[in-house]
Amino acid sequence: MGVINFEELFEAKLAKNEMIEPKDWMPDNYRKHLIRQISQHAHSEIVGMLPEGNWITRAPSLRSKLVLLAKVQDEGGHGLYLYTAAESLGTSRDEMLDALHTGKAKYSSIFNYPTLTWADVGAVGWLVDGAAIMNQVMLQRTSYGPYARAMVRICKEESFHQRQGYELMTHLAFGTPAQKEMAQDALNRWWYPTLMMFGPPDVESPNSENAIKWRIKRETNDQLRQRFVNQSMPQIDYLGLTVPDPNLKWNEEKQGFDFSEPNWAEFKNVIKGNGPCNKERLASRNKSHNEGAWVREAAMAFAKKQNENYQAA
Amino acid sequence: MSDNEALFKYTLRLGDTSLILAQRLCEWTGHGPFLEEDLALTNIALDIFGRGKSMLEYAAKLEGKGRTEDDLAFFRNDREYFNALITEQPNGDYAKTIIRQALIDCFDLLFYTELAKSKDVTLSGIAQKSIKEITYHKRHSFSWVNRFGNGTEESLTRLQNGLNDIWSYTGELFEMTEVDTLLIKKGIAVDLSVLKPLWEKEINQLLVKANLVLPESLYMHSGSRNGLHSEHLSYILAEMQSIPRMHPTAKW
Numbered sequence: 001m002g003v004i005n006f007e008e009l010f011e012a013k014l015a016k017n018e019m020i021e022p023k024d025w026m027p028d029n030y031r032k033h034l035i036r037q038i039s040q041h042a043h044s045e046i047v048g049m050l051p052e053g054n055w056i057t058r059a060p061s062l063r064s065k066l067v068l069l070a071k072v073q074d075e076g077g078h079g080l081y082l083y084t085a086a087e088s089l090g091t092s093r094d095e096m097l098d099a100l101h102t103g104k105a106k107y108s109s110i111f112n113y114p115t116l117t118w119a120d121v122g123a124v125g126w127l128v129d130g131a132a133i134m135n136q137v138m139l140q141r142t143s144y145g146p147y148a149r150a151m152v153r154i155c156k157e158e159s160f161h162q163r164q165g166y167e168l169m170t171h172l173a174f175g176t177p178a179q180k181e182m183a184q185d186a187l188n189r190w191w192y193p194t195l196m197m198f199g200p201p202d203v204e205s206p207n208s209e210n211a212i213k214w215r216i217k218r219e220t221n222d223q224l225r226q227r228f229v230n231q232s233m234p235q236i237d238y239l240g241l242t243v244p245d246p247n248l249k250w251n252e253e254k255q256g257f258d259f260s261e262p263n264w265a266e267f268k269n270v271i272k273g274n275g276p277c278n279k280e281r282l283a284s285r286n287k288s289h290n291e292g293a294w295v296r297e298a299a300m301a302f303a304k305k306q307n308e309n310y311q312a313a
Numbered sequence: 314m315s316d317n318e319a320l321f322k323y324t325l326r327l328g329d330t331s332l333i334l335a336q337r338l339c340e341w342t343g344h345g346p347f348l349e350e351d352l353a354l355t356n357i358a359l360d361i362f363g364r365g366k367s368m369l370e371y372a373a374k375l376e377g378k379g380r381t382e383d384d385l386a387f388f389r390n391d392r393e394y395f396n397a398l399i400t401e402q403p404n405g406d407y408a409k410t411i412i413r414q415a416l417i418d419c420f421d422l423l424f425y426t427e428l429a430k431s432k433d434v435t436l437s438g439i440a441q442k443s444i445k446e447i448t449y450h451k452r453h454s455f456s457w458v459n460r461f462g463n464g465t466e467e468s469l470t471r472l473q474n475g476l477n478d479i480w481s482y483t484g485e486l487f488e489m490t491e492v493d494t495l496l497i498k499k500g501i502a503v504d505l506s507v508l509k510p511l512w513e514k515e516i517n518q519l520l521v522k523a524n525l526v527l528p529e530s531l532y533m534h535s536g537s538r539n540g541l542h543s544e545h546l547s548y549i550l551a552e553m554q555s556i557p558r559m560h561p562t563a564k565w
Contacts, residue, residue, distance in 0.1 A: 058556055076352045171565055294471070296346060
């Protein structure tokens, strides 16, 4: 009788572009990498509700209020699918939330920047969600089935968000002088943090190699960053806004824009916890979770009683 | 008062009540006790905002002075708002938000079911759409009242405190003015005195099921029908209206 080599089966599936499903054998480091990545992604959605949620009560028209509220709700929904996808790998929501609340788990650093004006809501939708889509489109074909399927739905909704963000910026850029100033100021503040979202330069990116081998990632940080800049420039031109980068110019030879690197020292600092809002975001998550403890306990106690009554009947 | 003026005031009252309630509910977005509830409450806020927007659009049209629903929402002062007092009360803890919602959902389902029969086709149309939504909202809030009332000692205490805080704002929901009288005659408005015993019956059943008792004082606050509010409303409006007031000529 031949011995089944699980690792070979796993590699063969990857090679054939087949999905790995929850009950399939998988290497430990593949599982660990995915749990880390999917839970971070889920945390980013949940923490990401805060900077935009900050403007729901102040949205300047009824329509924009409905759009923003629906958008923030979508982000929560994404968090929910992703937590569920991560649970299929053998972790639990409680474990993941605990890691978030104690500061052990990371989330996208971009959400440690503040939303200071209404234009920031537009900039976040347009630039931040735009950058997120660029990272996420490839995840629709990632090797782990539940993650890939969650990403199909998430990407559809994110493209809506990006369009809504751009629409908001359009109102501002073609509006009153004060509105236009607000739009330019938001672009100035969000440009470099958005470029940072693609991660450190390829030469310094420690997790990329395995991620590409496992089809968890399909393009490098630098490739994606370049593509984002190329895609954004015509949109920025249309709005009549300018990028806060004196070195930005078209490079005929590479058929793409040259641009300045973001300040990577700032990037590291924000990851370390020194961003403008790291403490507030974490404190806000902890506060809601702690204040919700009695609600969750009541729900559990009620369910237990119901179950006992049901069994007694 | 002309019929049109009465209809404008009536529609404005309904629009304001939905708008301010939704404004309160969306304070929870991103801060719910757990993710599923965060999403559920946000969804409810969205429905209620949608209804408020439709009502204010219609009110603006009835007024015929070229104002839009946004002008009505963002450029009126608290003395010109006619939302029911119960909607502007602070959310408090989740138990208070839930019991406030249950009391309102029960009223709203009875109210909009009647309004769906209105001779005014716009109001009737908005009401028909709302019935489906409110049926779901009521199922949600009633099930949580039951859960808190039969959950832990803490959840019952919190629920009872919430009820004690909010009960005195329920009487006003049934108040009628000359606007109501005039429009009832025309088959447009809902006769609230007919709804009252139905509401009381349902709420009493809910309270019994959830081990709650009515507060001893049965005093009821009043004022919103005349644009007289609690101190809370002007803070809600200050926050909600800040950007349009800062940029009065801007479009968003």
